[in-house]
Amino acid sequence: MDAVVRFRAAVCLLGRFPALAGVDLDVAPGEIVLLQGPNGAGKTTLLRACAGLVPVTEGEATVLGVDLVADRRPVRPLVGVLGHRTGLYDDLSVAENVRFWSRAGRSRVADADAALARLGLDGRLADVPVAMLSAGQRRRTALAILVARRPRLWLLDEPHAALDQDGRDLVDRLMTDAVGAGATVLFASHELDRARAVAHRTVTVAGGTVSGLLDGAVAAPAAEPAGEVPVA
Amino acid sequence: MTTPSNDSGAGLLRLHPDGTASRGSRILGIVVLVGSVLFLYVALVASKPDESLDAMGQLVRIMYVHVPAAIACYLAFFVTAVASAMYLWKRTTGWDALAASSAEIGVVFTALTLLTGSIWGHTTWGTWWEWDPRLTSTALMFVLYIGYLALRRAIIDPVSRAKQSAILGIIAFANVPIVHYSVDWWRSLHQTATVASLDPQIDGLRLFALFLGMILAMLLYAWLLLHRFRLEFASQALEAKGLDYALQERRAEGRADAAEVAATAAPALDAEEVR
Amino acid sequence: MGTVLAATSAWTYVGVTYGATVVLIGGYAASIVHRGRKVGRQLPPEERKWS
Amino acid sequence: MPDAPASDLLPRESILRDAALVMGKDLRIERHSKVTLGQLLPFALLVLILFAFALDPDRRILEEATPGLFWLAVLFSMLLAIQRAFSVETADGVIDALRLSDLDPAGIFLGKAAGIGLHLLVLEAALLVGVTVLYGTTPHGWLLLAATMLTATAGLAAAGSLYGVLAAGLRVRDTLLPILMLPVVAPVLIAGTEAFTAAYEQSSGEGWRWCGLLAVFAALYVVIGIFAFEPLLEES
Numbered sequence: 001m002d003a004v005v006r007f008r009a010a011v012c013l014l015g016r017f018p019a020l021a022g023v024d025l026d027v028a029p030g031e032i033v034l035l036q037g038p039n040g041a042g043k044t045t046l047l048r049a050c051a052g053l054v055p056v057t058e059g060e061a062t063v064l065g066v067d068l069v070a071d072r073r074p075v076r077p078l079v080g081v082l083g084h085r086t087g088l089y090d091d092l093s094v095a096e097n098v099r100f101w102s103r104a105g106r107s108r109v110a111d112a113d114a115a116l117a118r119l120g121l122d123g124r125l126a127d128v129p130v131a132m133l134s135a136g137q138r139r140r141t142a143l144a145i146l147v148a149r150r151p152r153l154w155l156l157d158e159p160h161a162a163l164d165q166d167g168r169d170l171v172d173r174l175m176t177d178a179v180g181a182g183a184t185v186l187f188a189s190h191e192l193d194r195a196r197a198v199a200h201r202t203v204t205v206a207g208g209t210v211s212g213l214l215d216g217a218v219a220a221p222a223a224e225p226a227g228e229v230p231v232a
Numbered sequence: 233m234t235t236p237s238n239d240s241g242a243g244l245l246r247l248h249p250d251g252t253a254s255r256g257s258r259i260l261g262i263v264v265l266v267g268s269v270l271f272l273y274v275a276l277v278a279s280k281p282d283e284s285l286d287a288m289g290q291l292v293r294i295m296y297v298h299v300p301a302a303i304a305c306y307l308a309f310f311v312t313a314v315a316s317a318m319y320l321w322k323r324t325t326g327w328d329a330l331a332a333s334s335a336e337i338g339v340v341f342t343a344l345t346l347l348t349g350s351i352w353g354h355t356t357w358g359t360w361w362e363w364d365p366r367l368t369s370t371a372l373m374f375v376l377y378i379g380y381l382a383l384r385r386a387i388i389d390p391v392s393r394a395k396q397s398a399i400l401g402i403i404a405f406a407n408v409p410i411v412h413y414s415v416d417w418w419r420s421l422h423q424t425a426t427v428a429s430l431d432p433q434i435d436g437l438r439l440f441a442l443f444l445g446m447i448l449a450m451l452l453y454a455w456l457l458l459h460r461f462r463l464e465f466a467s468q469a470l471e472a473k474g475l476d477y478a479l480q481e482r483r484a485e486g487r488a489d490a491a492e493v494a495a496t497a498a499p500a501l502d503a504e505e506v507r
Numbered sequence: 508m509g510t511v512l513a514a515t516s517a518w519t520y521v522g523v524t525y526g527a528t529v530v531l532i533g534g535y536a537a538s539i540v541h542r543g544r545k546v547g548r549q550l551p552p553e554e555r556k557w558s
Numbered sequence: 559m560p561d562a563p564a565s566d567l568l569p570r571e572s573i574l575r576d577a578a579l580v581m582g583k584d585l586r587i588e589r590h591s592k593v594t595l596g597q598l599l600p601f602a603l604l605v606l607i608l609f610a611f612a613l614d615p616d617r618r619i620l621e622e623a624t625p626g627l628f629w630l631a632v633l634f635s636m637l638l639a640i641q642r643a644f645s646v647e648t649a650d651g652v653i654d655a656l657r658l659s660d661l662d663p664a665g666i667f668l669g670k671a672a673g674i675g676l677h678l679l680v681l682e683a684a685l686l687v688g689v690t691v692l693y694g695t696t697p698h699g700w701l702l703l704a705a706t707m708l709t710a711t712a713g714l715a716a717a718g719s720l721y722g723v724l725a726a727g728l729r730v731r732d733t734l735l736p737i738l739m740l741p742v743v744a745p746v747l748i749a750g751t752e753a754f755t756a757a758y759e760q761s762s763g764e765g766w767r768w769c770g771l772l773a774v775f776a777a778l779y780v781v782i783g784i785f786a787f788e789p790l791l792e793e794s
């Protein structure tokens with residue numbers, strides 16, 4: 001089975017800022033890969049690029065067999081994204097949010113209810129409006145939506161943030177269970193010791209560039225910048 | 233591409249090195265200037281005032297500017313709509329720059345139409361504004377396209393800006409006939425026949441003046457578009473140029489980060505082996 | 508007397524109209540050319556497609 | 559294997575199912591937050607009262623201008639309803655979730671438009687009572703009134719949903735939306751006012767021709783919206 005994620009010298013622009021300035025990355029099926037690097041290095045943009053939310057303007061980028069440069073939209077239903085922003089409706093309750101986003105994502109209602117139970121949200125919390133939840137509970141709700149979606153590729157941006165101790169253990173279990181069931185996980189984290197414990201491989205993101213190829217894979221020739229002296 | 237040989241030709245053809253002028257635009261500019269002089273002569277001097285039934289006298293000369301300006305702004309917004317459609321199809325920045333330039337020129341011509349229409353209203357109805365259907369729908373169009381320009385200013389990402397303003401450029405133009413039709417119909421209910429009688433009897437030199445005004449407006453629009461397009465194209469190129477520079481800077485920053493991470497990561501890796 | 512007054516006021520209207528036209532269009536044209544030079548100066552010649 | 563990747567996703571059903579899902583979500587948000595009933599409705603009635611201050615409450619003027627004032631109040635309430643409808647979608651990364659979901663953008667457009675349309679109809683019903691009570695007018699020609707309200711609301715909701723998503727992602731959306739929308743919906747104000755005047759004065763079939771114009775306007779914007787919504791959602 002070829003790589004789930006295959007980036008070669010990929011460039012992504014946020015407005016006019018080249019958030020990703022040359023990414024070489026492979027992620028094999030069933031892997032849990034950790035992205036580490038300073039703030040602003042491009043970890044979030046890389047995850048969003050894999051989810052087809054950010055256009056890849058140069059280089060090659062294929063996720064789950066979908067060529068993101070040509071048309072990035074078909075990859076979206078196949079991935080599950082957990083970002084800093086939870087994508088929840090503040091006025092709806094936890095259960096209503098999970099049920100709406102599950103039906104919007106074409107997953108079954110049974111999976112939604114199972115996910116709620118799995119994340120410990122099926123009790124008193126189910127009918128609490130999301131606006132009144134703590135950051136940790138909001139993240140659990142977002143995780144429940146992701147779990148209900150049963151995506152083939154998990155894209156998690158600092159999944160441990162705002163969670164308490166058993167919340168973090170739960171995230172690690174979810175990741176290993178998902179991979180055990182055939183999914184693949186790519187996540188960014190700053191809690192390096194915990195993250196390394198669960199990750200199969202660590203890749204460094206620095207200044208929008210990544211070199212995370214599996215041994216044996218060939219990196220694309222580094223795209224030399226035009227070498228033009230910038231006009232003052 | 234040979235750099236322009238600046239010293240050739242008469243002084244008139246010497247082009248400013250950095251400007252957006254070119255041989256073509258300079259010639260067109262000269263044609264427009266000569267045309268303007270001719271137009272002013274015919275419109276103000278040669279043509280007779282209107283002595284028909286409800287004679288407007290000299291005031292008919294205002295029409296020689298008002299009507300061409302109105303036509304020019306419709307042309308400008310039509311070009312914006314076509315360029316927007318072409319951008320959505322071809323996705324090249326040239327079409328986006330053309331749409332933006334034509335819209336801005338259209339807004340200027342619309343302002344001129346409203347201004348001359350208002351002066352015209354004051355001479356005949358004594359008020360600075362009259363709910364004449366053409367004037368009213370022009371005013372609505374004016375606000376809508378100012379909104380178009382505001383939308384362009386509000387979006388930073390060049391690709392997103394181009395795509396969203398292209399869609400608005402088409403929808404806005406699709407609205408012009410609707411607004412026009414409903415305003416005409418609205419005023420025809422209330423305003424009896426005052427508007428119809430006001431179109432002065434235009435013939436002879438007066439017709440020629442109006443005709444010359446229209447031609448001149450088209451040429452002027454073309455000349456303005458030529459320069460405004462090049463300005464837009466150049467400033468977008470400048471934005472993109474900053475991009476290559478930012479890309480180099482980003483990669484340099486990347487190398488620095490990688491070195492720093494490698495330095496800190498070394499001890500942590502050893503710890504991992506130990507476990 | 509009335510017609511003379513009317514005639515002069517008619518000519519003032521016409522004068523104001525044409526004056527406003529020249530000022531508006533002329534001012535706009537000047538601003539475009541000026542901005543064009545300012546931006547053109549920052550762009551190396553080969554980038555400019557028109558000259 | 560409960561977590562096996564869902565290769566067997568439910569098939570993508572019709573656009574209308576997605577529209578119903580989105581509208582249901584909007585109505586449920588309204589049920590929880592009560593913004594339309596609790597804030598927009600009082601605002602609409604307040605506008606009627608302010609008109610009375612502005613137009614000197616000797617009933618002759620207010621009575622004559624009732625159709626126009628009614629639709630003016632609807633227009634201002636529409637702007638608030640659209641801004642509310644899309645501020646819900648631009649909060650906390652919801653737009654990304656919408657893109658990631660398998661909802662058909664045309665379905666999202668129709669769902670949002672239907673939601674806005676329903677809210678507008680509620681506001682219009684309240685305003686009709688308002689003008690009747692406050693301005694002492696008695697509505698006639700109920701069929702024409704109802705037809706006008708339905709077609710005009712469809713047009714306003716479709717155009718509102720389209721311009722709402724166009725302005726959604728922008729920092730200046732609150733100030734940009736009015737100048738983009740009001741010139742566009744001016745024909746709805748004209749047609750609505752004329753049709754209502756014909757209904758109130760029980761005059762000839764003139765009102766039905768204006769209703770026809772409203773229907774054309776609504777149809778045009780539903781079609782434009784279905785095609786233009788996806789690229790706009792993508793870029794907002």
